[in-house]
Amino acid sequence: MSLRSRGQENHANEDSLFKVGGVFLKHSFCALFSVIGVCWAVICCSICNVILLGWAMLRIQNVLLNPGLNCGFDHDFLPGGMTVVLGRNQAGKTNLCRLIAGLFTQADGELSLNNAPLNKLSPQKRSVAVVFQAFVNYPNWSVQQNIASPMVAAGKDKAYIQGRVEELAEKLGLGELLQRMPNELSGGQQQRLAIARALAKEAQVLLLDEPLVNLDYKLREALALELRSLLDDSDTTVIYTTTDPKDAFTLGDDLLLLDGGGKLQAGAPLSVYQKPNTFAAANLMSDPGINTFAWSTLSDQAFAQQSQAASDISQLGGVRPEHLFFVDKGEFNAAECIGFDLQVSALETSGDETFVHGLVQASNQGMVNQPSWVVRSPGMLNFSQGQKLLVAVQKRDILAFGGQ
Secondary structure, X not given: OOHHHHHHHHHHHHHHHHHHHHHHHHHHHHHHHHHHHHHHHHHHHHHHHHHHOOOOOEEEEEEOOOOOOOOOEEEEOOOOOEEEEEOOOOOOHHHHHHHHHOXXXXXXXEEEEOOEEOOOOOHHHOOEEEEOOOXXXXXXXXXXXXXXXXXXXXXXXXHXXXXXXXXXXXXXXXXXXXXXXXXHOOHHHHHHHHHHHHHHOOOOEEEEEOOOOOOOHHHHHHHHHHHHHHHHOOOOEEEEEEOOOHHHHHHOOEEEEEEOOEEEEEEOHHHHHHOOOOHHHHHHOOOOOOEEXXXXXXXXXXXXXXXXXXXXXXXXXXXXXXXXXXXXXHHOOOOOEXXXXXXXXXXXXXXXXXXXXXXXXXXXXHOOOOOEEEEEEEOOOOOOOOOEEEEEEEHHHOEEEOOO
């Protein structure tokens, strides 16, 4: 082949490479811009949801709910949804509500609503409504006057006020009680009135600080479901504080765990339940509390080494009471479950559930101590004190916590 022919061939190859490279670059840039376009669309959609739907972006940064803590508290609340704040007494739940409402002054940190600072605004100027544990209603005003009061203060039109009062009263089961005084209402009706008045304010943020805690069990459950249904049609950002883990699943779109004024964990309720990042978070999500044991006492060491606690079997293991179940020895599946011998010490019946308290036997699983465990089981069970039972848990349901 001549040099000229070789040169032409080389140029042809180079042209082919440039064409291939050009096509590759073209597709790469198209893919890149497509990704950027999708991301931008998501951002724009989120912004439009906030602006057009009226959702409130509530943000807390570096705020000390507990002066004894060295680190600040940070959280972005779910816009237009309900965040359940779960914590025991003195966890900081009420302080959080008072802070957002402007009833609790905080020197450090920042509080903003739709990027506008709230720190220096008086409670009256904040677009925040609050319902506390106590039935806080105006005693000398009728039900109708109580519901209308925030709209009257805002200078709303009389016809609008009348229509809105009737609408809220109907939704909250107060339609036939508009002319009654608060002291003529039951506890549940008084709390419904407090909620109606808070909704009448049409605030961007609604704070519900354990609003059902003073009601009896059945009424509390019924009103919780009514409240969820009522707020589903609202664009209000709702913060609901509670000590009951069940409220997280019944009411929450999002979940925030508090302990001693500090943030333990946050996220979707089911995600936090299934993947707690600490023992404290898992225990807070469990009622009764987590049953614990040391991994070093587990006779199934092969499983212990393969588990999420594989690096150190001296770590703490945990089993939720609702994940334990009673089995006969002939039905026990050792490949999928781990069994424990339990000696019954007490029975506790609550509704359609039985809580079986007992001691895990020292001879079982190599345990040198006798930890007291609770089994939460459906139905009415009839065991005798001192009776020995076999309880099991699926291996996938055992939790492990390192260095705690």
